[in-house]
Each structure stands twice: as structure tokens, then as C-alpha cells.
Amino acid sequence: MTFVATVLGADWQTLADAFGLGGIYALMAVGIGLVFGVLRLVNFAYGQLVMAGAYALAFAYERGWPVWVGIILCFAVVVTLAVAMDWVVFRPLRGHSPAVMLVATFAVAFLMQSIALLWFGPLGKIAASLSALNQPWTISGVDIRKISIVATAVAAGCLLALVLLLGRTRVGLHMRAAALDFQTARLLGVRANRVIGSAVLVSGLLAATVAVMLTVQSPLVTPDFALRDTILVLAGVVLGGMNRLISATLGGFAIGFASGFLGGALPTNQSQYLPSFLFAAVILVLLIRPRGLFARAGQQAVERV
Amino acid sequence: MRHAHAVLELLAPVVLVVAVALFGTLVSSSTQTYVITTLVNVSIVVALYVFIGNSGVLSFGHVSFVAVGAWTAGVLSMPVAEKPAIMPNLAAFLRDTTVGNVGSLAIAAGVGAAYALIVGLPLMRLSGLAAGIATFGVLEITHNVLRYWEKIGPGLNTFSAVPETTGLGQAAVGALIAVAVAFLYQRSRYGRMLRATREDAPAARAVGVSVYGQRLVAFTLSGALAGLAGGLYVHLLPVNAEVLYLDLTFITLAMLVIGGATSLWGAVVGAVVVSAVDSFLAEAENGVHLPGGTLDLPSGTRIVVVGTLMALVLIVRPAGLTAGREVPLPRAFLRGVLTKFSA
Amino acid sequence: MTTTPVLELDGLEVRHGAVHAVRGLSLTVDRGEIVGLIGPNGAGKSSTLHAIMGLVTSAAGDVRLHGRSLLGRRPEDVARAGVALVPEGRRIFAELTVEENLRLGLAGRGNGKGDGALRGAFELFPVVHEFRSRQAGALSGGQQQQLAIARALVADPQVLLLDEPSLGLAPRLVDVVFDALQEIRERGLAILLVEQRAQRTVALADRSHVLSNGRLRLTLGPEAAGDSETLVSAYFS
Ligand SMILES: Nc1ncnc2c1ncn2[C@@H]1O[C@H](COP(=O)(O)OP(=O)(O)OP(=O)(O)O)[C@@H](O)[C@H]1O
Ligand SMILES: [Mg+2]
Numbered sequence: 076m077t078f079v080a081t082v083l084g085a086d087w088q089t090l091a092d093a094f095g096l097g098g099i100y101a102l103m104a105v106g107i108g109l110v111f112g113v114l115r116l117v118n119f120a121y122g123q124l125v126m127a128g129a130y131a132l133a134f135a136y137e138r139g140w141p142v143w144v145g146i147i148l149c150f151a152v153v154v155t156l157a158v159a160m161d162w163v164v165f166r167p168l169r170g171h172s173p174a175v176m177l178v179a180t181f182a183v184a185f186l187m188q189s190i191a192l193l194w195f196g197p198l199g200k201i202a203a204s205l206s207a208l209n210q211p212w213t214i215s216g217v218d219i220r221k222i223s224i225v226a227t228a229v230a231a232g233c234l235l236a237l238v239l240l241l242g243r244t245r246v247g248l249h250m251r252a253a254a255l256d257f258q259t260a261r262l263l264g265v266r267a268n269r270v271i272g273s274a275v276l277v278s279g280l281l282a283a284t285v286a287v288m289l290t291v292q293s294p295l296v297t298p299d300f301a302l303r304d305t306i307l308v309l310a311g312v313v314l315g316g317m318n319r320l321i322s323a324t325l326g327g328f329a330i331g332f333a334s335g336f337l338g339g340a341l342p343t344n345q346s347q348y349l350p351s352f353l354f355a356a357v358i359l360v361l362l363i364r365p366r367g368l369f370a371r372a373g374q375q376a377v378e379r380v
Numbered sequence: 381m382r383h384a385h386a387v388l389e390l391l392a393p394v395v396l397v398v399a400v401a402l403f404g405t406l407v408s409s410s411t412q413t414y415v416i417t418t419l420v421n422v423s424i425v426v427a428l429y430v431f432i433g434n435s436g437v438l439s440f441g442h443v444s445f446v447a448v449g450a451w452t453a454g455v456l457s458m459p460v461a462e463k464p465a466i467m468p469n470l471a472a473f474l475r476d477t478t479v480g481n482v483g484s485l486a487i488a489a490g491v492g493a494a495y496a497l498i499v500g501l502p503l504m505r506l507s508g509l510a511a512g513i514a515t516f517g518v519l520e521i522t523h524n525v526l527r528y529w530e531k532i533g534p535g536l537n538t539f540s541a542v543p544e545t546t547g548l549g550q551a552a553v554g555a556l557i558a559v560a561v562a563f564l565y566q567r568s569r570y571g572r573m574l575r576a577t578r579e580d581a582p583a584a585r586a587v588g589v590s591v592y593g594q595r596l597v598a599f600t601l602s603g604a605l606a607g608l609a610g611g612l613y614v615h616l617l618p619v620n621a622e623v624l625y626l627d628l629t630f631i632t633l634a635m636l637v638i639g640g641a642t643s644l645w646g647a648v649v650g651a652v653v654v655s656a657v658d659s660f661l662a663e664a665e666n667g668v669h670l671p672g673g674t675l676d677l678p679s680g681t682r683i684v685v686v687g688t689l690m691a692l693v694l695i696v697r698p699a700g701l702t703a704g705r706e707v708p709l710p711r712a713f714l715r716g717v718l719t720k721f722s723a
Numbered sequence: 724m725t726t727t728p729v730l731e732l733d734g735l736e737v738r739h740g741a742v743h744a745v746r747g748l749s750l751t752v753d754r755g756e757i758v759g760l761i762g763p764n765g766a767g768k769s770s771t772l773h774a775i776m777g778l779v780t781s782a783a784g785d786v787r788l789h790g791r792s793l794l795g796r797r798p799e800d801v802a803r804a805g806v807a808l809v810p811e812g813r814r815i816f817a818e819l820t821v822e823e824n825l826r827l828g829l830a831g832r833g834n835g836k837g838d839g840a841l842r843g844a845f846e847l848f849p850v851v852h853e854f855r856s857r858q859a860g861a862l863s864g865g866q867q868q869q870l871a872i873a874r875a876l877v878a879d880p881q882v883l884l885l886d887e888p889s890l891g892l893a894p895r896l897v898d899v900v901f902d903a904l905q906e907i908r909e910r911g912l913a914i915l916l917v918e919q920r921a922q923r924t925v926a927l928a929d930r931s932h933v934l935s936n937g938r939l940r941l942t943l944g945p946e947a948a949g950d951s952e953t954l955v956s957a958y959f960s
Pocket of ligand 1: 739740742743744762763764765766767768769770771
């Protein structure tokens with residue numbers, strides 16, 4: 076108890092950072108989970124969409140373009156790439172086994188990373204147009220970096236919008252149905268391409284949002300930008316439970332929060348084995364609770380993972 | 381007839397490996413390094429094939445066994461005098477022993493097998509996506525531990541000062557051992573049972589085959605081969621944890637997929653063809669002189685080319701270049717060629 | 724004057740790999756008709772419906788809606804063209820509410836608001852209306868079957884295909900389902916009813932085809948319903 080109190084009391088910034096990172100990871104988890112829902116495809120290359128968005132921001136920053144132009148460019152690039160990925164890779168692979176699709180997106184991830192290396196070189200570019208957000212806000216005597224608050228707020232806003240989209244709109248209903256039982260949904264007239272296209276589009280929008288947030292925290296954009304984050308988020312999504320968007324999102328948030336918090340609170344020589352514990356947990360969950368930690372028991376007969 | 385096919389199934393990969401090795405004797409010493417690397421890649425990809433090809437289950441974890449093999453052979457064979465500089469925190473019993481080249485390779489294979497067995501005990505119950513993610517977790521954990529645990533190796537340092545004994549001869553022998561083991565295994569009762577589970581797991585279970593047990597056998601065997609390949613690797617060039625991680629996982633999986641994951645021939649062809657392309661491009665990234673002028677490709681080209689190739693194969697020809705079959709019988713092959721020409 | 728029937732199968736063949744599930748099946752269903760398709764397990768009844776919906780590709784023959792071929796269309800396009808399937812086992816979305824299940828049925832309509840269609844379905848199945856905000860998984864088997872039929876109807880289809888709607892239902896609920904089919908027929912739909920309950924199907928349908936080993940063996944009118952000998956011999960021929 077005293078431990079928690081000390082940590083909480085001592086460092087609000089760490090806590091706020093953890094929330095911010097948790098929010099960003101939650102958005103990535105949604106982006107991965109949405110596509111998994113309709114395609115049963117774990118998109119290894121999701122992080123490279125974020126990376127592409129970050130390069131777009133860097134491109135705009137280097138030319139001194141206004142912030143909003145950079146953000147628009149980032150969204151345009153990421154969404155275009157996401158849709159192209161759907162057309163060029165996902166569609167031809169539809170109906171293949173999940174393992175084949177996993178290998179394929181693994182290949183695409185490497186491909187995109189190497190294209191970035193070819194194009195922009197290994198040294199990296201700077202995307203610092205929003206770096207003012209790293210300044211602190213002083214709230215009742217406590218300093219907290221703006222980005223932590225902005226990231227939390229943006230994540231909350233995006234998730235709320237997503238809840239409305241899924242719960243209140245026709246295409247949202249179709250997406251939920253397709254995630255539960257695609258064949259029956261199609262038999263009812265739900266158009267497969269449209270549903271998949273929508274999921275890919277939304278996941279692209281989320282990747283672009285994540286790119287904007289992440290470049291604030293780490294403005295140096297290299298070809299492996301967001302690679303570590305994606306691997307962590309994938310672990311979180313599996314831990315939480317892939318079958319349901321809510322559990323996947325919670326898993327993403329939990330991983331982000333944990334790595335933000337522990338990364339800030341623990342000294343390096345104690346946090347260096349964190350990935351090992353994390354992935355050991357992933358393996359354990361796959362073995363003993365394949366539906367994930369946050370899925371309600373007995374909810375779904377079909378095992379998809 | 382069946383016998384003839386069996387002989388060919390072994391002979392074709394053996395001939396290919398020997399041909400590559402002989403080619404290596406003809407070229408300059410700088411090119412020779414690429415040829416040796418190709419042969420080591422053959423070992424790794426054949427190790428992958430023994431499990432993935434026969435079981436139909438995906439593994440992202442095999443480079444862990446390569447890494448563990450490399451760590452074992454590297455730590456054991458580095459001269460005692462060199463160890464403190466590179467591995468200052470090494471455990472005492474490792475610090476004070478040195479093992480000869482062949483011994484270090486054998487132990488590497490043993491440690492690879494043992495590690496695969498330990499990992500496989502829980503993991504072989506998984507298949508499909510779950511197996512893919514769990515084995516990826518194994519890769520992450522292994523990488524993470526090797527990077528930071530300095531009692532068992534160099535940590536973030538590079539394995540310099542390991543005797544560079546992996547020449548053409550040892551690399552070729554290593555690849556031939558891998559091919560022979562894979563061949564004997566797939567012809568054995570165990571191999572046939574595992575392939576039956578790949579085609580139709582419920583039916584295989586129904587006739588009493590233990591899917592779990594057979595997968596574990598193959599996983600352990602492929603762990604041994606991967607460990608051996610790792611030993612060869614560390615004796616070839618100074619490696620570190622980053623070398624034995626995602627990139628190698630990607631490129632070796634690409635070799636298997638591109639060649640055709642369900643046959644030994646496909647595995648060997650994939651390893652040779654992709655290594656050849658990869659070596660050429662790696663050379664070109666440093667600038668190569670061709671008859672028409674200098675080809676100077678920016679770094680990163682290799683993976684772009686190999687990645688594109690892999691994605692293309694997966695989309696257009698998921699069974700790989702060899703269509704996943706063992707070597708075509710010469711007569712059928714000839715007939716095919718003849719009809720093509722007469723048409 | 725001959726008019727084109729609403730639904731027409733013409734020499735339909737379906738293969739699942741080596742299994743020849745449907746062999747040269749021809750039949751028609753017209754407006755306001757119920758056509759029964761009965762036969763033992765594995766006769767090829769479901770395969771026929773799946774071929775109509777485009778879930779499996781037919782090896783030969785044709786499926787026509789108002790004279791236009793449906794072959795090669797995706798399931799969603801067949802549904803949107805006016806063919807609704809009540810699948811075997813109902814395939815209700817258990818985690819969605821009853822109303823959401825019904826709204827999914829609206830996906831099969833080209834466009835337009837479906838509130839009228841929802842009302843029509845509620846009239847036919849008052850239980851569905853009563854429980855509209857519950858989770859569909861919480862409904863009983865009979866209620867789920869009614870929901871499945873209601874969900875197919877809100878798409879306002881011209882053809883209704885049903886795959887063993889009475890399966891696993893108590894006799895009283897079978898009555899409810901069959902009465903509903905009677906009423907749907909009166910609304911002018913063309914109904915193709917796949918069933919195992921041969922006698923009741925023959926009695927309800929305008930004509931019933933007996934399928935066995937993928938081949939059409941016999942066609943019976945409603946008058947044959949009392950003639951159990953003919954039925955039995957048709958099944959075991
Ligand atoms: N996907 C499939 N793959 C292989 N064979 C299949 C497949 N679906 C059906 N069959 C076979 O095709 C034949 C016809 O099956 P179908 O499901 O159409 O029969 P049915 O008349 O609907 O039977 P039931 O009354 O049991 O529902 C059967 O022999 C069945 O085993
Ligand atoms: Mg059936």
C-alpha cells in the first residue's frame with residue numbers, strides 16, 4: 076500500500092504518461108482488432124502504417140508546412156496505404172488459413188520497413204511540429220506534460236466515436252455481425268467488401284491518429300518506428316482476447332499503461348526483462364485461457380485463436 | 381518405382397548442396413563467404429522445414445534455437461584468454477572451459493534440441509494462429525534474455541574472437557547432415573504419422589496418432605538442426621543478438637515459403653535461390669561491377685526484393701516455387717518438357 | 724400463355740469434391756406457392772439451397788430468378804436480388820438483440836427504410852416484438868426460429884428458402900411455424916421448404932419433391948399426405 080501511495084504520490088507525470096500510452100495502445104489494439112474481427116487476420120504490418128504516417132509528418136515538418144497540413148498528409152498517406160494493403164494483400168488472401176495470412180502480413184511489414192529504409196535512409200527524420208505539446212501544464216501545483224493529457228483525451232474521444240459507429244449505425248451493426256458470423260451476415264445481404272473496406276478504413280484512421288500522438292513523444296522517425304509498440308500491442312490484444320473488440324482494447328490499454336508505468340517507475344536494470352514476462356504471460360494465456368483474460372467465460376463457442 | 385523416387389528425394393537436394401559447395405571453390409574468397417552463408421541458410425531452412433513442413437504448424441520461434449545454438453558454440457569455443465574482454469560477467473564454469481570446434485557444434489545441436497523440447501512441451505498443444513503468436517513470444521523472450529543475461533554470453537556485445545572454422549567444407553557437411561536427417565525423418569514412421577496429422581488431424585487422431593507427441597518429436601529434432609546451424613553461424617562470422625532475431629526469422633521463413641514449405645526439395649531450393657538473390661543484392665548494395673557498368677543499390681533493396689517475392693508467392697502460388705512437391709520424376713518431367721515444345 | 728416462374732432450378736448439379744451431392748435437379752417455385760423438398764439425411768437438400776444462395780458453386784445447370792441466372796453471384800448479391808434463406812440451425816446472432824438481428828435482415832433490401840417491414844414481421848410473430856430488446860441468445864429455440872424467419876422476411880424477399888425450420892421444435896411450435904408459412908404464402912412469396920417432416924410438408928406444400936442421393940425421385944401433391952405407404956416407398960426407393 077505504501078508502495079502504491081509513494082509511487083502515485085511521488086510522480087503524477089509517470090501516471091499521466093502511462094494513461095497516455097495506454098490510450099494510444101488501446102487505439103492500436105482497436106485498429107488491429109477491427110480487421111481481425113472481419114478478416115480473421117492478425118495484421119503484423121499495422122505498425123508500418125503508423126510508421127508511414129510518421130514519415131508523412133516528418134516530410135511536412137521538414138518543409139515547414141503548417142501543422143494541420145502535416146496532419147492531413149499523414150491521414151491521407153495512412154488511409155491510402157491501408158486501403159491499398161486491403162486490395163493488394165488481404166483480398167487475394169481471403170479464405171486462406173490464418174497462419175498463411177499471418178506470414179503474409181509479416182512479409183508486408185518487412186517490405187514496408189525496407190521501403191522506408193530505401194527511401195529515407197537509416198538515420199531518421201524529425202517530425203517535431205507538435206513538440207510544443209511536450210511542455211507541461213500546471214494543474215494545482217502538479218506539472219503534467221500536455222501530450223499525456225491530449226493523448227488520453229484523443230483516445231477517449233476516438234473510442235467514444237467508435238462505440239457510436241458500431242452501436243448506432245447500419246455499417247457498424249454490419250461490422251459487428253460480420254465479426255460474429257461472416258457467412259450468415261452475407262446470407263442476409265451484408266456486403267463483405269463494404270464491411271471489410273470500412274474496417275480497414277477505420278483502422279487506417281486510427282493508425283494515422285496514433286502516428287500523430289507517437290511523433291509528439293518520439294519525434295525521431297526511423298524505419299522501425301512503432302515496431303516495438305506494435306509487438307507490445309499484439310501481445311496485449313492476445314492477452315485481452317482477440318475475439319471481442321472490447322477485450323482486445325482493454326488488453327491494449329493494459330499493456331500500454333503497464334509499460335508506461337513500469338518503464339517510468341522501475342530502474343532500467345529491473346525493467347529490462349519486462350518483455351520476457353509479458354510474452355510469457357501471452358503464452359500462458361494462449362495455453363490456458365485462449366479467449367483472453369477479459370473475455371467473459373462461456374460466451375462464445377467458436378474458438379478463433 | 382517408389383524406391384527410385386525415394387532415392388531421388390534424397391539425391392536431388394544432396395546434389396544441389398554439393399553443387400553449391402563446388403561452386404564455392406571456384407569463386408573469389410569474398411564471394412565464397414556468400415556461398416558459405418547460403419549453405420548455413422540451407423541448414424536453418426531445412427530445420428524449419430522439419431517442423432513446419434511436416435506438421436503444417438507455423439513457427440516464428442526457430443531462430444531462437446539458432447540463437448541458442450550460436451550462444452552455446454560461441455561461448456564454449458571462444459579462447460579463455462579472450463572471454464573476459466567480451467563477456468566480463470560470464471558464469472565461472474563457462475569462463476574457464478573451452479571446447480573444440482566439432483565439440484562445440486555437437487553441444488550446440490544438443491542444447492538446441494533441449495531448448496526446443498522444453499519450449500515444445502507446453503506449446504505443441506497449439507496450432508494455427510495461436511501457435512504463430514506463441515512461437516513469436518518464444519522469439520521475443522529468447523532475444524530479450526540473450527540480450528541482457530550476461531552470465532551466459534556477451535549480452536549486447538558481438539561474438540568476436542570465436543574461431544572462424546565454418547568454411548566451405550564444414551558448412552557443406554552441416555547442410556548435408558540437415559538434409560539427411562530431414563530425409564530419414566520424413567521417411568520414418570514418425571515423419572509419416574506427422575504428415576498424416578498435417579493432412580487431416582482428426583482422422584489421424586481417430587487412428588490413434590498422437591498429434592501432440594508427433595509434433596513434439598519434430599519440434600525437438602528441428603531444434604537440434606537449428607542449434608547446429610546456429611553453431612555454424614557463430615563460427616562463420618561475429619554475430620550478436622540483433623543478427624539472430626527478426627530479420628533472420630523473416631528471411632528464413634521467406635526461403636521456406638518461396639521454395640515450397642511442404643517438401644524437402646522446396647526447402648533447399650528456396651534457401652539456395654533466395655540466398656543467391658539476397659547475396660547478389662547485398663553485394664550490389666555495396667556496389668558491384670558488372671560488364672555494363674557499376675550497379676550500386678541503396679541499402680534496404682534486399683529485403684524489398686525478397687519481401688515482394690515472398691508476398692507474391694503467398695498470393696499467387698501459395699505452395700511455393702516447387703509447388704510443395706518433391707523432385708519430379710525425370711520421365712514425367714521430360715514428358716512435360718516435350719509436350720511443351722511440340723505444342 | 725406461359726409465364727416465367729419466380730424461381731427455377733434447371734438441371735442443377737452440386738459437387739463437394741468427390742461427393743456428388745445434387746444430380747440434375749430441376750424444379751420451379753411460383754408466387755404464392757410452397758414447394759416442399761424432402762428426403763433422407765445427406766440427400767442433398769441443404770446443398771441445393773446453398774447452390775441457390777451462391778454459397779457453393781454449382782458444377783452444372785442453372786438457377787434463375789424471374790428468368791435471370793443467379794449463378795456466379797456472391798451470397799450477399801443473391802440475397803439483395805430477393806432470395807432469403809432461413810438457414811439450418813437458425814444462425815441467430817446470439818450476442819445481438821432481437822431487434823438488431825431483425826435490422827440485419829434489412830441488409831437484404833436494396834435500400835430504403837425498413838420500419839414498415841419490421842412492423843410486418845412483428846405482426847406475424849408477436850413474440851419477436853415482445854422480446855425485441857432482449858439478447859437473441861436468451862430466446863427459446865422456438866422463439867429463435869420465429870426470429871430467423873422474421874429476419875428473412877424483413878428483407879422483403881420474393882423467394883423464401885427454409886432449411887428444416889421445424890428441426891428440434893416441440894409439436895406446438897411446429898404448428899406455429901407451419902401456420903406462419905401458410906400466411907407468408909398468402910402474402911405472395913414463393914417458398915421452397917426443405918424439411919424432414921415429410922408428412923406435414925406434403926400436406927402443406929402445393930407439391931413436394933422427394934430427393935434421394937441427390938436425385939429427384941418423385942413428386943407428390945397434398946393428397947398424398949395421408950398415404951403413408953407412398954411416402955415410405957418414396958423415401959426408401
Ligand atoms: N462441405 C461439404 N464437403 C463435403 N461433402 C459435403 C459437404 N456438404 C455436404 N456434403 C455431402 O453432400 C451430401 C449432401 O449433403 P446435404 O447437406 O446437402 O444433405 P441434406 O439433404 O441437407 O442432409 P440433412 O438432412 O442431413 O441436412 C452428403 O453426402 C454430405 O456428406
Ligand atoms: Mg441439410
